Amino acid sequence: MNSKLKEPFVRITKREDTPLLKAWGIRLFSLLLALITCAGIIYLIVKLNPLKVYVAMWEGAFGTSKRSWITARDTMMLLCIGVGLAPAFKMRFWNIGAEGQILAGGLATAACMIYFGSSMPTWALLIVSFAASCIAGAVWGFVPAAFKARFDTNETLFTLMMNYVAIQLTSFFITKWENPIGSNTVGIINQSTKAGWLPSFLGQQYMLNVIIVMTLTIAVYIYLRWSKHGYEIAVVGESERTAKYIGINVKKVIIRTVALSGGLCGVAGFLAVSGASHTISTNTAGGRGFTAIIVAWLAKFNPLVMFFVSLLLAFLQKGAVEIASRYDLNDYASQMITGIILFFILGSEFFINYKLIFRGKKEVN
Amino acid sequence: MAGILSLVQAAIVFGTVILFGAIGEILTEKSGSLNLGVPGIMYIGGIAGLAGAYLYESSVSAPEPLLCFLIALFCTLIASCLAGLLYSFLTISLRANQNVTGLTLTIFGSGIANLFGGAMNKMAGGVGQISVSTTSAAYRTTLPFFRGISVLSSLGVLVYVAVILAIVMTWFLNRTRAGLNLRAVGENPATADAAGIKVTKLKYIATCTGAAITGLGGLYYVLDYIKGTWANDGGIEKLGWLAVALVIFARWKPVHAIWGSYLFGVLFWLYFYIPGLDRSSQELFKMLPYIVTIAVLVISSMRRSRENRPPAHLGLPYFREER
Numbered sequence: 238m239n240s241k242l243k244e245p246f247v248r249i250t251k252r253e254d255t256p257l258l259k260a261w262g263i264r265l266f267s268l269l270l271a272l273i274t275c276a277g278i279i280y281l282i283v284k285l286n287p288l289k290v291y292v293a294m295w296e297g298a299f300g301t302s303k304r305s306w307i308t309a310r311d312t313m314m315l316l317c318i319g320v321g322l323a324p325a326f327k328m329r330f331w332n333i334g335a336e337g338q339i340l341a342g343g344l345a346t347a348a349c350m351i352y353f354g355s356s357m358p359t360w361a362l363l364i365v366s367f368a369a370s371c372i373a374g375a376v377w378g379f380v381p382a383a384f385k386a387r388f389d390t391n392e393t394l395f396t397l398m399m400n401y402v403a404i405q406l407t408s409f410f411i412t413k414w415e416n417p418i419g420s421n422t423v424g425i426i427n428q429s430t431k432a433g434w435l436p437s438f439l440g441q442q443y444m445l446n447v448i449i450v451m452t453l454t455i456a457v458y459i460y461l462r463w464s465k466h467g468y469e470i471a472v473v474g475e476s477e478r479t480a481k482y483i484g485i486n487v488k489k490v491i492i493r494t495v496a497l498s499g500g501l502c503g504v505a506g507f508l509a510v511s512g513a514s515h516t517i518s519t520n521t522a523g524g525r526g527f528t529a530i531i532v533a534w535l536a537k538f539n540p541l542v543m544f545f546v547s548l549l550l551a552f553l554q555k556g557a558v559e560i561a562s563r564y565d566l567n568d569y570a571s572q573m574i575t576g577i578i579l580f581f582i583l584g585s586e587f588f589i590n591y592k593l594i595f596r597g598k599k600e601v602n
Numbered sequence: 603m604a605g606i607l608s609l610v611q612a613a614i615v616f617g618t619v620i621l622f623g624a625i626g627e628i629l630t631e632k633s634g635s636l637n638l639g640v641p642g643i644m645y646i647g648g649i650a651g652l653a654g655a656y657l658y659e660s661s662v663s664a665p666e667p668l669l670c671f672l673i674a675l676f677c678t679l680i681a682s683c684l685a686g687l688l689y690s691f692l693t694i695s696l697r698a699n700q701n702v703t704g705l706t707l708t709i710f711g712s713g714i715a716n717l718f719g720g721a722m723n724k725m726a727g728g729v730g731q732i733s734v735s736t737t738s739a740a741y742r743t744t745l746p747f748f749r750g751i752s753v754l755s756s757l758g759v760l761v762y763v764a765v766i767l768a769i770v771m772t773w774f775l776n777r778t779r780a781g782l783n784l785r786a787v788g789e790n791p792a793t794a795d796a797a798g799i800k801v802t803k804l805k806y807i808a809t810c811t812g813a814a815i816t817g818l819g820g821l822y823y824v825l826d827y828i829k830g831t832w833a834n835d836g837g838i839e840k841l842g843w844l845a846v847a848l849v850i851f852a853r854w855k856p857v858h859a860i861w862g863s864y865l866f867g868v869l870f871w872l873y874f875y876i877p878g879l880d881r882s883s884q885e886l887f888k889m890l891p892y893i894v895t896i897a898v899l900v901i902s903s904m905r906r907s908r909e910n911r912p913p914a915h916l917g918l919p920y921f922r923e924e925r
């Protein structure tokens with residue numbers, strides 16, 4: 238060895254097993270750092286006591302029971318998309334087309350509400366639109382998956398383009414369903430009859446949203462964790478060659494999983510149209526398809542963590558809308574804050590998976 | 603005839619925005635980083651240029667066009683380079699996932715740009731629309747020897763910069779030692795590392811330079827395409843994703859991106875020039891650029907020729923210690 242060669246200032250080694258508690262400590266610490274950074278930036282912009290700003294955010298998200306329920310509804314929406322994406326990501330299939338799959342589902346729901354609104358009883362209409370949204374989303378996932386399975390077409394970009402096809406398709410139907418004519422919006426569908434609207438349950442308007450998403454979350458968790466399909470997904474994700482070797486039909490697994498993933502995102506579209514806005518626009522997905530990717534990734538597909546990350550993001554969004562209206566900013570503040578927090582959390586993963594060894598210090602075990 | 607000429611012109615203006623994005627992204631992807639933050643970087647570049655120009659124009663009574671031009675350019679390059687640096691630091695040094703980091707950058711960039719864009723619109727008062735007329739005029743000045751030639755007479759300077767940049771980038775990637783090294787990093791970083799190439803340094807430089815070029819797309823969009831104003835309508839985001847698509851369409855060759863970008867422009871504006879389309883079929887026509895991209899994606903994956911493939915190590919992390 239050349240003795241003149243200096244030891245590098247810092248070396249990086251992989252940690253084998255970070256204790257769970259320590260890992261969560263690091264994550265919480267990074268979240269705290271992120272909140273402090275955001276507070277600093279908010280202070281620079283609006284010159285207000287950051288603590289007051291956070292209190293305002295809290296009031297915006299949970300100030301009244303109505304607001305809490307809206308936050309819950311948005312949390313469920315993000316969770317539903319995140320849960321939908323989880324199977325595809327576990328297979329290392331980068332489905333960034335959730336946005337399009339949600340819109341496809343939403344379109345199907347809106348179509349059912351418009352065309353069958355007066356001819357079906359509510360329960361039948363709800364079941365039909367649920368199924369239709371699921372199928373529409375699944376089709377939107379199936380197309381890129383089929384090409385991926387057959388020709389190994391890059392799925393990241395294919396699904397991305399499918400988003401815009403869905404957006405244009407939505408614009409097309411908006412011109413068809415326009416109400417009132419000339420407004421270029423669909424308006425509230427079935428405003429007087431409320432046909433096809435998700436009814437309130439146990440006295441709460443959004444209770445059914447919560448129940449549906451919670452059921453799906455648990456079902457997907459069981460599916461991924463304990464079913465044969467779940468095992469196949471995990472193997473294909475780890476190594477396609479291994480999967481082929483042990484006799485898994487890789488093409489079939491890819492198509493089935495992504496169609497399922499798209500179908501679940503389609504259900505999110507159903508919830509957005511039938512369970513929340515009762516209308517359809519090109520903003521029905523509103524970027525949540527992208528945000529949910531980060532939810533699913535950060536949570537490593539753990540449904541409980543996914544729930545908390547969704548809650549955090551929904552809180553930030555509602556809170557930022559509140560400070561925006563109070564202090565005369567615009568809603569985009571929430572996207573900026575979300576971005577900063579996600580950067581910190583993404584960065585913190587490094588300190589969980591690796592450790593730094595500085596020059597001159599002996600490695601301690 | 604006049605219709606065709608104006609379509610070509612609209613296509614070139616449109617194409618220039620995504621051409622910048624695509625050139626920057628090609629450079630980035632050649633080093634093995636799949637940066638999905640293109641729309642975010644364009645947003646950041648656009649708002650930085652606009653803010654710089656606005657601050658300068660509102661602080662002096664008679665703004666100097668050349669100075670306007672340089673200030674906006676400088677602000678854009680610095681801001682988008684910083685965005686690239688953030689992405690590089692997270693993905694290369696902190697080894698975060700590239701796709702997730704890129705998407706976060708897009709969310710962050712669109713948030714910060716629309717927040718400040720909206721605030722500036724409010725600050726500008728009056729009609730609630732910021733306007734930097736001198737800077738925008740400077741960017742829309744055409745080159746002297748092209749004046750009077752029908753289509754070319756109203757194209758801003760950056761249109762030519764984009765074309766030249768694409769040609770220079772092709773030369774750089776295929777004809778220089780540094781370009782060869784960069785491609786080696788994108789194809790097989792472990793081999794490149796063993797050959798003595800500084801992988802991390804090259805990746806950092808490529809990603810930051812790529813981001814700076816991408817940012818120019820945002821600058822062009824704000825100061826030329828929408829004439830020095832700001833609108834919170836998500837226009838940049840859509841174009842940013844099209845730039846990502848154009849990289850594939852051009853099969854990672856900057857020269858192909860030139861005609862590809864203009865073709866995208868034609869496809870994008872075609873609905874406007876076809877007579878007798880009602881509003882609903884116009885919306886269907888607007889799908890064309892995306893459908894064509896999908897078709898190219900599928901066809902190139904079917905042909906499986908080695909020439910047209912993405913860099914082998916695209917999107918994958920490289921950690922020397924983990925070999």
